[in-house]
Amino acid sequence: MAYKFLDIVSTPAVRAAQEANGARKMWETFEQDRAFDRFTANEAAFIAARDSFFLATVSQSGWPYVQHRGGPQGFLKLLDDQTLAFADFRGNRQYISLGNAADDDRVSLILMDYPQRARLKILARMQARDLAVDPDLAARLALPGYKAKIERAFVLRLETFDWNCAQHITPRYTAPEIETAVAPLRSQLAALEAENRALRAQLAPNSHENRT
Ligand SMILES: Cc1cc2nc3c(=O)[nH]c(=O)nc-3n(C[C@H](O)[C@H](O)[C@H](O)COP(=O)(O)O)c2cc1C
Structure with missing residues (x-):
């Protein structure tokens, strides 16, 4: 059965770790269908309710880089069932995520719902878009009344997502x-x-x- 998220992240080192910990067989014989390559109404509602998420990019040095992204609730938009987008606000002008994604478009997101103790992990390919040449996208990502300077858009093409269990999430x-x-x-x-x-x-x- 398809478990796309695990297929992507199960590198030889990961498989060896599973083997060493007696978990390899469990995943080899996994029966549920978890293709999870299109967002459903369930993920759409969850994403629309978020006011922040964590975004990991891959740097040229191989170091993973994680940044917090925040905004008004629903600022991370679903453009269709395989496409996400959000406005990139002006910040400290280090442009680490922007630079990383220009070199390697693979990104990983984690979205948290602390009161409900739920989390959604997403693997996607991210591209920067100039909003000056894409007024439709600019309109969809506009955040009237929110105090931030939008420098560009990031558009993310979904590879796959996965839900985590509630364990160890402190309600906040x-x-x-x-x-x-x-x-x-x-x-x-x-x-x-x-x-x-x-x-x-x-x-x-x-x-x-x-x-x-
Ligand atoms: C004046 C100012 C200072 C900031 N300083 C930091 C900082 O020291 N560290 C940090 O992680 N983010 C800081 N931020 C937030 C980041 O600039 C923002 O999250 C940005 O999107 C980060 O993008 P990057 O990490 O991809 O470069 C600051 C934002 C502003 C407006």
């Missing part, structure tokens, strides 16, 4: 998520404080009388 929440969760508590607290003030006001004359 963004400030807006926390705000939503505590909003009912805040109103309940305000109501209790108001009630408390009213009760104190009712008690005040009695306690004054009690003292005299």
Whole structure:
């Protein structure tokens, strides 16, 4: 059965490591179909909800290079079921991912959903695009109101993806998520404080009388 992600990353060294750890047979006889070479509605929803991801590129020296990419929720767009794209914001002007991808277009992404404890790994081929000559793409990647200078687009052609299990993911929440969760508590607290003030006001004359 197809397991494209594992087929791609199972180099001889990886296979030897699996063999040495008694796991080779398990993958050789793997029965599930995990071609995972087209995004489904499930991945589309997951990607649309992300406000960041980690992007690994391959440098000419052989060193892997990982960078964090962040933006407004949904800034990583699905152009079709095999194509992703995102706006490359002006940063520290080192252009490491840009340079790496120009030499070797293979990239690896990991997308995290901390509250749901889910993660999606993606292998793709990434190209930089000049948005000045591609107004359609510029319109699709535009982020009105977001404070960033878009220098170019990165377009990523999917090779394959894979889902990871929830293990060892600590749930974490963004400030807006926390705000939503505590909003009912805040109103309940305000109501209790108001009630408390009213009760104190009712008690005040009695306690004054009690003292005299
Ligand atoms: C003023 C400024 C300084 C930054 N300094 C750093 C830094 O020291 N290290 C870093 O990883 N990213 C830094 N960033 C963010 C990166 O520039 C940004 O994530 C960019 O996309 C990285 O691209 P690259 O890692 O492919 O070169 C900085 C951004 C700005 C605007």
